Structure formats: structure tokens, C-alpha cells
Amino acid sequence: MRFFTTGGGGGSSSARSYEPMATADTTDLRYWLHWQVGLCALWVLGCMSVASYLIWRHEGTGADRRPGGASPSSAAGGDGVDGGKRSRPGVLYDDEAWRPCLRDIHPAWLLAYRLISFFVLLSLLVVIVISDGGNIFYYYTQWTFILVTIYFGLGTALSIYGCSKFADENVAAARADMELGTTYITHAAAAKPSFDEHDGTREIAGFWGYLLQIIYQANAGAVMLTDCVFWFIIFPFLTVKDYNLNFLLIGMHSVNAVFLLGEAALNSLSFPWFRIAYFFLWTALYVIFQWIVHAATPIWWPYPFLDLSSNLAPLWYLAVAVMQLPCYVVFRLVIKLKHHLLAKWFPGSFVRLRGY
Structure with missing residues (x-):
């Protein structure tokens, strides 16, 4: 796979971006009969099989009844209260989607962070599409x-719902206190509800x-993989070509990680290990999409290591597949x-x- 960069003037960032050159006609059936294709397909199908198995084994309400599934007592160090329903690692409570990780922080702060993040990311995306x-x-x-x-868009919507629910709960608590004659209760105390997962009162999301x-969790691995591949694999090629980074390119490979890490620091979402499966499926879906597009259209590969005509293609595919593990582990x-x-x-x- 060879690269060329288009420089010079022009207002769009595309005039300053790199574009790989096509090295073979991918619409030719002979291209897909090479031995490299079968081996690369094996890696992709292997990842998808592992992901499907993890989802079947650990996701859903019946996971604890499947062979090798999460048991009520060992899922998260729980004691199996309430039949283990609330101790499985895959269970998500309704309030976990919108409450911050500290009880002293009002859910409105997480809402504000998600709203600002969504606005910035969407604005950057629109600018890049226009450019x-x-x-x-x-x-x-x-x-x-x-x-x-x-x-962040979905998170904003759920945070709005959560803030409304949080306010209603505080109003209900205050009304109940007034009826009981305990008007001396402070607002701060009312604003700190108990979140005991074994009290049997919390609502399942x-x-x-769940979406x-x-x-x-899919983003956690995908963002790390995206930025690592760009800065450690793609960027060295651009440096050799005396490529000048622009604001949009840097933003696309850094802002996403910054906002997601900030979200991770604020929210109270759990991070069960088995949902790496969705990260595997997301990456595999992209690869399959590229194969379908190239089978129908003779076009360049967006990343050099995706080119199946190279004898090193199986090693590249395997390397990227293996890279998914440390990328996900780092975020965990x-x-x-x-x-x-x-x-x-x-x-x-x-x-x-x-x-x-």
C-alpha cells in the first residue's frame, strides 16, 4: 500500500489529508481467492464468535442459568441477595444511567457535562463533514x-429524565416529611438517597x-484503538511524508478520548468485562463493511493494513485483533x-x- 498526500492551497482539510493508493482491483474475483483473504476472514470470524459467546453466556436475565454463566454469589462479590438478580455484573439499575459517582454531586452536573460534550462533538463532526x-x-x-x-446525545436525554425523576423524588420526600411533622429535615439530606443494590427497591434499567x-463500553475500546492506531501506526507514515497536522485531524483523534475519560470520571456506570464483546463486534462490522464496499467498487483502502493483497495482511489483521484487548484493559x-x-x-x- 502506497500513500500520497495532496498539499498546497485550498480551504478544505481534505486538501491536506493523506489518501492511500489502490494497489489492486478489489472487484476482481481473483483478489478474493488469495490465501490471505481466508486467513484474515478466520481472524474476523473468530472475534465475532468469541463476542457472540460472551454475550450469550453473560448478557440478559437468564445468564445465571446458562452453563458457565455468572452465578448469583460470585458475579461481583455479592451475597446473592434477592436471588442473585441484583448481583450479576451485567445488571444495570435505572439510576446508574444518570447519577454521578458521588452522592454529593447533583445529577444536573453530569447532565451539563454530557450536554456540552454532545454539542462540541456534534459541532466538530458537522464542521468536518462540511470541510x-x-x-x-x-x-x-x-x-x-x-x-x-x-x-453523549443519548446520555443527555437520560440525564434530563434522571434530573426530573430526582426532583420528583425530593419533592415526594419533602411532602412525606411534612406530613410526618419532620419539617426540620435539611434539603441536603433529602438530596442524598440511599443506593443500596441489595435493598430490593432499585429499578432495573x-x-x-442498557443501550x-x-x-x-464499546466506545471505551474503540476510542483507545482509534487513537493508538492513528498516533502509533498511521502517524509515522504521515511524518515521513512531511505531513502537517491540522486542527480537525488532531481533534478527531484526541477530543473523543478526552470527553470519554471525563465521562468515565463522573458517571456511576459499571464496567463488566464481558461487554468487550460489543467492541469486538463493532470492529468486525467495520471490517466487513469495508470488504463489501471493495467487492463492489474498485477503491483505495482507508488503512494500509486492511489491504488483503499484501502477504503481511494476516499478520496485520491479527495484530489489530490482539490490540483490542490491551485497549479495552487500559480503559478498565x-x-x-x-x-x-x-x-x-x-x-x-x-x-x-x-x-x-
Whole structure:
């Protein structure tokens, strides 16, 4: 795979971007009969099989009844209260989608952060589309950037719902106190409800809450993979070509990680390990999309290591598949560090994450 960069004037960032050159006619059937294609397909199908198995084994209400599934007593160090329903690592409570990780922080602060993040990401995405056109959606970076934007949009909507519910609960609590004659209760005390997962009163999240959780964990790995591949694999090629980075390119490969790490620091979403499966499926979906497009249209590959005509293609595909593990683990370690520090610094306010 060879690269060329188009320089010179022009107002669009596309005039300053790199574009790989096609090295073979991908619409030719002989291209897809090479031995490299079969081996690369094996890696992709392998990742999808592992992901499907993890989802079947650990996701859903019947996971504890499946062979090898999460048991009520061992899922997250729980004691199996309420039949284990609330101790499985995959269970998401309704309030976890919108409450901050500290009880002293009002949910409106998380709402404000998500709203600002959504506005900035959406604005940047619109500017890039106007500047570079629809071709940007050909890249994994933009796929992931859109997924992060969708996450903050959905998170904003759920935070609005959560703030409304939080306010209603406080009003109801205040009214009950007045009826009981305990008008001396402070607003601060009313604003700090108990979040005991074993008290049997917390509501299990619905479809949108689980969708937020799934997108969150898929983004965790995808953002790390995107930025690592760009800065450690793609960027060295651009440096050799005396390529000058522009604001939009830097933003697409940094802002997403910054906002997502800030979200991870503020929210109270758990991070069960098995949802790496959705990250695997997201990456595999992109690869399959590229194969379908190239089978129908003779076009250049957006990333050099995706070119199946190279003898090193199986190694590249395997390397990217393996890279998914450390990328996901790094984000999980960030969550564990957050848990450790907040539990140490704010023991009375920190909402403990299950599984840590």
C-alpha cells in the first residue's frame, strides 16, 4: 500500500489529508481467492464468535442459568441477595444511567457535562463533514467519533429524565416529611438517597439504559484503538511524508478520548468485562463493511493494513485483533483507578461500582 498526500492551497482539510493508493482491483474475483483473504476472514470470524459467546453466556436475565454463566454469589462479590438478580455484573439499575459517582454531586452536573460534550462533538463532526465531505464516513475514526457523539446525545436525554425523576423524588420526600411533622429535615439530606443494590427497591434499567451502557463500553475500546492506531501506526507514515497536522485531524483523534475519560470520571456506570464483546463486534462490522464496499467498487483502502493483497495482511489483521484487548484493559484500569481513589478520598459519598 502506497500513500500520497495532496498539499498546497485550498480551504478544505481534505486538501491536506493523506489518501492511500489502490494497489489492486478489489472487484476482481481473483483478489478474493488469495490465501490471505481466508486467513484474515478466520481472524474476523473468530472475534465475532468469541463476542457472540460472551454475550450469550453473560448478557440478559437468564445468564445465571446458562452453563458457565455468572452465578448469583460470585458475579461481583455479592451475597446473592434477592436471588442473585441484583448481583450479576451485567445488571444495570435505572439510576446508574444518570447519577454521578458521588452522592454529593447533583445529577444536573453530569447532565451539563454530557450536554456540552454532545454539542462540541456534534459541532466538530458537522464542521468536518462540511470541510471534507461524506468520504470521512469511510474511516473507522469517524465511525467511532459518531458512536461517541451518539453516546453523549443519548446520555443527555437520560440525564434530563434522571434530573426530573430526582426532583420528583425530593419533592415526594419533602411532602412525606411534612406530613410526618419532620419539617426540620435539611434539603441536603433529602438530596442524598440511599443506593443500596441489595435493598430490593432499585429499578432495573430499560432498553435505553442498557443501550447507553453497551455503547459506553464499546466506545471505551474503540476510542483507545482509534487513537493508538492513528498516533502509533498511521502517524509515522504521515511524518515521513512531511505531513502537517491540522486542527480537525488532531481533534478527531484526541477530543473523543478526552470527553470519554471525563465521562468515565463522573458517571456511576459499571464496567463488566464481558461487554468487550460489543467492541469486538463493532470492529468486525467495520471490517466487513469495508470488504463489501471493495467487492463492489474498485477503491483505495482507508488503512494500509486492511489491504488483503499484501502477504503481511494476516499478520496485520491479527495484530489489530490482539490490540483490542490491551485497549479495552487500559480503559478498565482507568475505571479501577477511579474507584480506588474516590473510595479513598470520598468514602461517605462515593457510589461503589459493582465488580470492583
